Structures are given as structure tokens and as C-alpha cells.
Amino acid sequence: MRVIQTERIGYERKEIELILEKMDPESAFTVQRHLYYPYLFFEYMLNRKSFFHPLEGNIGCTVDGVNKIGALADTFPRLEKKTVPRQAVIENTLELTDAEPIAENFLLNHIVNKKKILSVPKLQLTKQMVFYRPYWIVEGKSKASERFLLMVDAVSGKYHPLH
Amino acid sequence: MFHFPAETFWLVVPWPFIWLAMGIIVYFKFKRDDELEDQAKKGDE
Amino acid sequence: MGSDVIIFIVYLLILLAIGVYFSRKASKSPESYLLADRNVGPAVTAFTMQSTSMSGFMFLGGPALAFQHGWFSIMYAIGDAGGGIVNLTVLGKRMRRMSEILGALSPIEYLEKRYESAAIRVVGAIIATIFLFAYVFAQFLAAGKALETLTGWKYEWAVIIGVGIIIFYTVAGGYLAVVWTDFFQAIVMLLGVIFLVFFGLAHVGGLSGLNESLAAIDPSYLSIWGKDYVYLGQWGVIIGASLIYMIGYMGLPHVVVRHMSMKSTKTVKTATLWAAVYNQLFTYSPYLLGMIGIILLPNLSDPEMVIPTLAYTLFPGMLAAILLSAIMAAIMSTSDSILMQAGTILSRDIYQRFIDKNASHQKMVLVSRLSVLLAGVIGVLVAIIQPPKVFDLVVFAFGTLGNSFMVPYIAAVYWKNANKAGVLSSMIAGGTSNILWTSFGWESVTGIHPFLAGLIISIIAMLIGNRFGTPPSERIQEIFEEAKGERLLPKNVEKNISKDIGPEAKVISVFLKEGHPVRG
Numbered sequence: 001m002r003v004i005q006t007e008r009i010g011y012e013r014k015e016i017e018l019i020l021e022k023m024d025p026e027s028a029f030t031v032q033r034h035l036y037y038p039y040l041f042f043e044y045m046l047n048r049k050s051f052f053h054p055l056e057g058n059i060g061c062t063v064d065g066v067n068k069i070g071a072l073a074d075t076f077p078r079l080e081k082k083t084v085p086r087q088a089v090i091e092n093t094l095e096l097t098d099a100e101p102i103a104e105n106f107l108l109n110h111i112v113n114k115k116k117i118l119s120v121p122k123l124q125l126t127k128q129m130v131f132y133r134p135y136w137i138v139e140g141k142s143k144a145s146e147r148f149l150l151m152v153d154a155v156s157g158k159y160h161p162l163h
Numbered sequence: 164m165f166h167f168p169a170e171t172f173w174l175v176v177p178w179p180f181i182w183l184a185m186g187i188i189v190y191f192k193f194k195r196d197d198e199l200e201d202q203a204k205k206g207d208e
Numbered sequence: 209m210g211s212d213v214i215i216f217i218v219y220l221l222i223l224l225a226i227g228v229y230f231s232r233k234a235s236k237s238p239e240s241y242l243l244a245d246r247n248v249g250p251a252v253t254a255f256t257m258q259s260t261s262m263s264g265f266m267f268l269g270g271p272a273l274a275f276q277h278g279w280f281s282i283m284y285a286i287g288d289a290g291g292g293i294v295n296l297t298v299l300g301k302r303m304r305r306m307s308e309i310l311g312a313l314s315p316i317e318y319l320e321k322r323y324e325s326a327a328i329r330v331v332g333a334i335i336a337t338i339f340l341f342a343y344v345f346a347q348f349l350a351a352g353k354a355l356e357t358l359t360g361w362k363y364e365w366a367v368i369i370g371v372g373i374i375i376f377y378t379v380a381g382g383y384l385a386v387v388w389t390d391f392f393q394a395i396v397m398l399l400g401v402i403f404l405v406f407f408g409l410a411h412v413g414g415l416s417g418l419n420e421s422l423a424a425i426d427p428s429y430l431s432i433w434g435k436d437y438v439y440l441g442q443w444g445v446i447i448g449a450s451l452i453y454m455i456g457y458m459g460l461p462h463v464v465v466r467h468m469s470m471k472s473t474k475t476v477k478t479a480t481l482w483a484a485v486y487n488q489l490f491t492y493s494p495y496l497l498g499m500i501g502i503i504l505l506p507n508l509s510d511p512e513m514v515i516p517t518l519a520y521t522l523f524p525g526m527l528a529a530i531l532l533s534a535i536m537a538a539i540m541s542t543s544d545s546i547l548m549q550a551g552t553i554l555s556r557d558i559y560q561r562f563i564d565k566n567a568s569h570q571k572m573v574l575v576s577r578l579s580v581l582l583a584g585v586i587g588v589l590v591a592i593i594q595p596p597k598v599f600d601l602v603v604f605a606f607g608t609l610g611n612s613f614m615v616p617y618i619a620a621v622y623w624k625n626a627n628k629a630g631v632l633s634s635m636i637a638g639g640t641s642n643i644l645w646t647s648f649g650w651e652s653v654t655g656i657h658p659f660l661a662g663l664i665i666s667i668i669a670m671l672i673g674n675r676f677g678t679p680p681s682e683r684i685q686e687i688f689e690e691a692k693g694e695r696l697l698p699k700n701v702e703k704n705i706s707k708d709i710g711p712e713a714k715v716i717s718v719f720l721k722e723g724h725p726v727r728g
Contacts, residue, residue: 024700037712067711090719108569142698151716158706160713161697166419171279171432179488182290186484189297193477
């Protein structure tokens with residue numbers, strides 16, 4: 001067992017099964033287990049005073065602790081301390097100091113691409129931390145009796161198939 | 164027709180109709196693809 | 209024409225207002241803006257896609273060719289009218305799946321990852337930047353001419369000021385390129401052109417009248433072999449001319465990138481249908497206008513001025529000025545996005561990767577800005593010292609890009625064993641043939657269009673070169689199969705997958721299989 005900072009679960013086991021079954025009534029879904037996936041979170045303050053492209057407020061970025069890829073964080077993660085079995089945790093392989101430039105670059109690229117501005121807004125780091133996001137591993141069985149595995153983000157309900 | 168020489172007429176005029184037809188065919192093909200995938204799943208039972 | 213300048217400025221201000229309004233509205237919270245899915249319907253999507261391709265070529269280049277050659281020019285329009293559908297049908301879903309699995313962000317990076325070769329990225333990036341800039345130069349020429357007509361300034365000044373506006377606008381930020389300004393633009397231009405064709409045809413007595421009058425001037429205008437039958441019997445030219453836009457789109461990095469960012473297949477299918485309809489309405493019109501110009505404007509000295517001159521002949525001055533302003537704005541918005549693309553490729557795929565690996569973001573931005581600026585200066589010089597024809601330049605740039613990239617993009621998803629040796633040879637041989645064919649005028653000697661020549665040679669080079677390379681790795685072969693086939697998931701489940709957690713899924717798959725933590 002070990003203690004980690006995890007994001008609070010948004011969808012419980014049963015809820016996930018129900019949602020998936022509602023989406024595809026032809027198949028049966030069972031949650032097999034859950035896993036914790038490492039992320040590094042960075043929050044920045046954005047303050048760009050411009051008539052045409054004002055950008056103000058806080059903006060968060062998570063960096064995948066294994067793949068080292070940045071992503072936009074929709075909201076500030078709601079965290080809690082939890083004791084979890086060791087084999088349910090995917091090891092973080094990234095230091096905060098190494099991840100910070102990834103996050104900053106990701107955000108700047110994203111802002112510049114989205115807004116098509118060629119000047120760089122200033123980002124001021126306000127928070128940083130490592131946390132683990134829970135994922136449900138769900139087994140699906142379609143009526144054609146084909147088996148497939150999904151991983152479901154227990155916080156947002158987003159999912160992706162596993163191969 | 165339209166005072167075209169025959170050669171020009173047959174090389175030019177059909178194209179808009181060919182593309183329109185192709186647009187419609189592609190639309191239904193994509194649509195069928197989605198539906199077929201679904202049915203294949205059900206049909207296996 | 210002082211009042212026309214005012215109309216142009218007012219038009220730009222209206223566009224700016226629309227752009228700023230939506231941009232500020234969306235900026236209230238950065239997250240919502242940056243995360244926002246631009247949820248516009250398929251009709252609007254197809255419409256705006258149309259407006260971004262309605263550029264200098266359509267309004268100045270195409271009509272000029274029609275003015276010079278008559279119905280032969282329609283061969284280019286035929287291809288163009290179907291290019292979008294062909295592109296989507298051939299590359300569509302497969303390319304989307306493949307790029308999703310590879311996790312590629314840019315079209316050049318996609319090639320690098322699929323063929324597992326950094327050399328492809330270098331060569332690809334170099335070809336792409338040079339010819340994207342060449343493509344923009346054509347827009348610069350067009351911008352100069354449109355502004356010349358609008359303001360009555362001397363051509364040189366019109367070019368300098370026109371390009372100046374474009375560069376300033378690109379570096380400062382593309383406010384006009386918001387979906388809604390594109391939509392507004394598309395409506396103005398589509399209406400403008402449709403009315404022009406309508407009035408123009410009415411003047412010459414409909415299509416039959418047009419052909420009758422053309423035949424009276426010179427019967428060869430009615431043939432598909434060009435004026436004075438210069439291309440008589442040269443099917444290599446005719447086929448090349450219709451193929452270039454029919455299949456060439458599949459080799460344009462800034463076009464195929466759309467396949468990579470496609471969201472739902474549902475939007476795509478409906479958008480294709482809409483595009484098929486719009487294209488039939490729109491692609492042929494500029495060429496028809498060129499031919500109407502032969503009759504109505506017998507004394508026109510510069511063929512590229514057909515549409516601007518017709519607009520002032522058939523419309524009241526103010527409407528003509530509005531149409532020209534819209535054309536000018538379309539040129540700006542096209543140039544802007546291509547300049548940005550080229551600048552990004554240059555800074556990311558060449559500068560950051562090979563010159564300065566640890567370049568900061570600021571430095572990268574500086575590099576792309578400088579390259580955009582440099583392109584502007586060179587563009588102005590070219591446009592003033594020895595201006596090529598808009599049409600020729602576009603066909604050259606478009607053709608070379610198509611010849612370099614089309615075979616690699618298609619082979620990526622249709623030929624499992626396509627490898628880096630084949631693709632490198634195909635890119636280099638295809639691009640080079642087009643350049644040689646165009647610069648030495650081999651078209652008239654061989655009777656084969658440069659695009660067709662490049663296409664044939666790039667295919668041969670791919671087939672031969674591929675024998676010398678090692679087959680793709682097992683991982684790529686697996687990915688190929690996966691991109692080809694249907695997933696084993698029920699449709700409803702498949703539909704709602706969140707692609708953004710794909711990388712995590714890969715890690716978790718390995719973790720579950722091997723049962724121990726994975727090192728990244």
C-alpha cells in the first residue's frame with residue numbers, strides 16, 4: 001500500500017457501467033479494476049492586455065507523467081490523499097522541474113495556434129504539483145460476443161479503447 | 164447544344180453532373196459504412 | 209477612384225469588427241475559448257472551406273487563362289470542381305485514423321512518423337516551405353493587381369502597400385480568419401460572382417450566344433485544344449490540366465492537415481455533399497467570366513484584369529468596389545494562413561529540430577516572424593522586377609507540391625510496405641520533374657503537362673526506390689492494419705472515444721499486459 005494524491009472520483013464503478021450500457025444497450029459492461037495514472041499539474045496566470053486579443057485569467061496544464069505530453073486542464077483538479085494498493089499505481093517518471101518547460105511550451109503553442117497571434121503572452125507560474133488520476137478498466141462484451149477493453153477516466157468519464 | 168462542337172460538349176458538360184452524382188454516392192457510402200458496421204455486429208449473433 | 213479606397217477600408221473595418229467581436233466574446237475565459245469546439249454546422253464548414261480557397265487564383269489567374277484560351281481552360285475547372293470530393297474519399301478516414309494512432313501534429317511530422325525517417329522530414333519541410341512561399345507570391349501579385357484597380361495607384365506601389373498590409377496583418381494576428389468572417393466573405397464573393405455571371409451571360413445572349421460570338425471571333429476558342437489549337441491532340445496536356453486540381457489536393461500539406469483534425473465523420477459526410485454542390489456553382493464561374501471577357505472587353509490589355517474590369521463594366525461602381533474589396537480580403541486571409549503554415553514548418557520542422565534543439569518559444573516565434581517578413585520582401589521584389597503570371601505561378605507551386613507529396617500521402621495508407629527509400633525518391637523525383645518540366649518548357653516538346661509528368665515519374669520513383677529500403681517496422685505495419693480496418697467496438701462506443709487520452713491508453717495497455725510499471 002502507498003499514499004498518493006489522487007483526483008477525486010467523479011463517476012463510481014456502477015455509474016460508469018450504467019452510462020456505458022445506456023450508450024450501447026447491445027453490450028454488457030463490467031468494471032474490472034482501477035488504476036492511478038500520474039500527471040504533473042501546473043497553473044499559470046495569464047495577463048495579456050490587448051484590445052484585440054485580451055487574455056486574462058488562470059490557465060492550467062497537465063503533463064502526462066509517462067508520455068511527457070501536455071494537455072489543457074479544464075478545471076483545477078480536486079485532490080485528496082488516499083491509500084491505494086501499490087500494483088494499482090503507474091509510476092511517475094517525470095520531475096516537476098523537467099515537466100515545467102513542457103507545460104509552458106504546450107500552453108504557449110496552444111494559445112498562439114488557436115488565436116493565431118505571433119506575439120507570446122506572459123505566463124506566470126502560480127501552482128505546481130504531482131497527482132494521480134483514477135481510471136476504470138472496463139470490460140465490454142458485445143452481443144456478437146466480442147470482448148473489448150476500455151479505460152475510462154473516472155473524473156470526466158472520457159474513455160479510450162485498450163489494445 | 165449551346166453551339167458547342169460535339170467534342171467539347173461531351174468532354175465538358177457531363178462533369179458537373181458526374182461530380183454531383185459522386186458527391187451523393189460518397190455521402191451515402193459513408194452513411195452506409197456506419198450502418199453496416201453496426202449491423203455486422205448484430206448479425207453475428 | 210478615391211471613394212473606392214474608402215469602401216475598401218470600410219469593408220476591412222467591418223471584417224475587423226466581426227472578427228474582434230467574436231474573438232473578444234470568446235476571450236472572456238481563456239479555457240473555454242481554447243477548449244471550445246467550433247461547433248458550426250456542416251453547411252457553414254463547407255462554405256468557409258470554399259472561401260479560403262477562393263483566392264487570387266480564382267479571381268485573376270483562372271479568368272486570365274480562359275480569356276486567352278477559351279474552353280480549354282475549363283479543364284482546370286473540371287478537376288477543381290471534384291478535387292475536394294476525391295481528396296476526402298481517398299484519404300479521408302484512413303488518414304485520420306493513421307495520424308491519430310501515430311500522434312502526429314503536423315502533416316510533415318506525420319510523414320516522418322509513418323515512414324520512420326528524419327530525412328523525410330527535412331526534405332519534406334524544405335519542399336513545403338519553398339513552394340508554400342511560391343504559392344503566396346502568386347497571392348501577392350494578385351493583391352497588387354486588385355489594389356491597383358481599386359485605387360488607381362501605380363502597380364509597384366499597389367504591390368508594396370498590398371503586401372505590406374498582408375504582412376502586417378499576418379504578424380499582428382489574423383483577425384479576419386475567424387469562421388464567421390470567412391462565412392461573410394464567402395457570401396459576398398459568391399453572390400458577386402453569381403451576379404457577374406448572370407449579367408455577363410445576359411449581355412452576350414446566354415451560353416449559346418457566348419459560344420456563337422466566340423466562334424465568330426475565333427472558332428478555336430470553342431475547342432478543348434486551346435486557342436489556335438496549340439495543344440491539338442496532346443492528351444498529355446489535357447489530362448494533366450484536369451488532374452492537377454482533381455488529385456493534386458492530396459499532396460498539399462496545408463490541405464491534408466484538415467484530415468488530421470477532422471472531428472466527427474458525420475460532419476464530414478454532410479460537408480462533402482455541400483461542397484459538391486457549391487463547387488458546381490462556383491468553380492466554373494471565373495472561367496466563364498474570362499470567356500465573357502473575350503467578347504465584352506476586346507481591348508483589355510492585361511488578361512488578369514478580366515474580373516475587376518467586368519465588375520466595373522457590369523456593376524454600379526460601389527458594388528464593384530465591394531466585390532473587389534472582398535477579393536482583396538480573401539487574398540489576405542489565404543496568404544495569412546499559408547504564411548503562418550510555412551513559418552511554422554520552417555521554425556518547428558527545420559529550425560528547432562536541426563539548428564537549435566533547445567530554442568525557446570520566443571526564439572521560435574522570432575524565426576517564423578522573420579521568415580514571414582523575408583518572404584514578404586522577396587515576394588515584393590519578384591512581383592515588381594519580373595512578375596510571372598498568377599496562373600502559371602499557382603500551377604507551378606501547386607503542381608510541385610502535389611508531385612512531391614501526393615504519392616507519399618496515398619502510399620502511407622494504401623501500401624503497407626511503402627518505406628522511406630521509396631518515399632524519399634518519390635518526393636525528390638516528383639518535385640524535380642515538375643521544376644524541370646516547367647522551367648525548360650518541356651510541355652511543348654513532349655505534349656505532356658508538367659503535373660502529369662511529375663505524377664508518372666513520382667510513381668515510378670516510388671516503385672523503384674522502395675526496393676532499396678527496408679520494410680517498415682512491425683509497429684508501423686500493425687498501425688497500418690489498424691488504420692485500414694474497422695474497429696472491433698460497437699458503433700456507439702466507437703463514436704464517443706476521446707482521442708486525447710490515446711497516449712495514456714497505450715501506456716495502460718502495456719501496463720496491463722506486463723503487469724508492472726512502464727518506464728516512459
